[in-house]
Amino acid sequence: DVKVTQSSRYLVKRTGEKVFLECVQDMDHENMFWYRQDPGLGLRLIYFSYDVKMKEKGDIPEGYSVSREKKERFSLILESASTNQTSMYLCASRDRTGVRNTIYFGEGSWLTVV
Amino acid sequence: DQQVKQNSPSLSVQEGRISILNCDYTNSMFDYFLWYKKYPAEGPTFLISISSIKDKNEDGRFTVFLNKSAKHLSLHIVPSQPGDSAVYFCATKPRGSARQLTFGSGTQLTVLP
Numbered sequence: 562d563v564k565v566t567q568s569s570r571y572l573v574k575r576t577g578e579k580v581f582l583e584c585v586q587d588m589d590h591e592n593m594f595w596y597r598q599d600p601g602l603g604l605r606l607i608y609f610s611y612d613v614k615m616k617e618k619g620d621i622p623e624g625y626s627v628s629r630e631k632k633e634r635f636s637l638i639l640e641s642a643s644t645n646q647t648s649m650y651l652c653a654s655r656d657r658t659g660v661r662n663t664i665y666f667g668e669g670s671w672l673t674v675v
Numbered sequence: 676d677q678q679v680k681q682n683s684p685s686l687s688v689q690e691g692r693i694s695i696l697n698c699d700y701t702n703s704m705f706d707y708f709l710w711y712k713k714y715p716a717e718g719p720t721f722l723i724s725i726s727s728i729k730d731k732n733e734d735g736r737f738t739v740f741l742n743k744s745a746k747h748l749s750l751h752i753v754p755s756q757p758g759d760s761a762v763y764f765c766a767t768k769p770r771g772s773a774r775q776l777t778f779g780s781g782t783q784l785t786v787l788p
Contacts, residue, residue: 565718594775601684603764603780604719619775651718663709664776666718 564588565667567652573673580639582670584652593635594619594653594664595627604651610635642674678702679767681779689787694752696782698765701746705777706770710739710750713762713781722763723750727770755786 568583586593594609596619606619608627616627624646628636635654639646649671655664680699688694696710706727711719725732725739725748732739738751748767752759762783766776 592775596778601780603681604766604778606775606777609775653718663721663724666711666720668718669716671716 565652565654565665567650567667567670569670570668571671571673573675574639574642576643576674578639578642578674580642580672582637582639582650582652582672584635584637584667585633586635586652586654586665587633588654588656588665589632590654590656590665591632592655592664593629594655595625595635595637596651596653597621597648598651598669599648607637607650639672642672644674646672647674648672678705679765679777679779681763681765681782683782684780685783685785687785687787688755690757691754694750694755694759694784694786696750696752696763696765696784698748698750698779699746700748700767702767702769703743703746704769705767707768708739708741708748709766709768709776710737711764711766711778713764719764752784755784757786757788760784760786 565586595607596604610616610629626638649669652667653664709724710722712722713719723737740749762781764781765779
């Protein structure tokens with residue numbers, strides 16, 4: 562069964578703090594993604610990675626960076642958290658040869674920046 | 676500029692009736708379309724998809740219709756059940772691209788018992 566695990570479900574951080582959101586998938590997928598979900602805005606892509614050590618900016622990369630040192634792990638980093646980064650963050654993965662382009666999501670990480 | 680639009684943020688339907696969720700897209704290069712369902716505090720899960728070479732795909736109570744000339748996608752749920760209450764996102768992918776999916780803003784479906 563497909564499994565994407567996000568290490569933290571709920572976090573509260575202070576403005577200016579560095580925040581790490583970790584994501585692990587057990588499906589040997591090449592592609593991994595970080596989205597954020599905000600009411601009325603749907604799912605917006607922050608960064609994605611085609612393979613280990615490869616990354617590309619999505620639609621809203623400002624204020625974020627990522628790290629993919631191992632195939633199964635994709636980390637999202639907020640260098641200096643701000644209140645407008647309060648959101649639900651969703652990690653996802655996909656097999657590049659993927660069954661009908663389906664991507665699989667983790668359960669999400671709720672981040673509140675105060 | 677939103678390439679994928681779900682113009683109805685919410686929809687309420689009586690149990691047993693049909694739910695119709697709509698999605699419009701602007702890019703004629705999109706060639707694959709998917710619907711995801713999301714419960715609160717959970718990640719989205721894949722529901723059903725359709726390729727641009729088809730105009731209909733059915734899976735149990737769920738049917739997706741694609742009207743390429745109108746650039747319109749719809750999801751029909753018949754009969755609707757209270758457990759179908761969730762946010763539904765449509766998503767698309769451009770032809771020949773391994774790039775990520777583009778999602779709509781979502782529609783909150785509430786099925787009333």
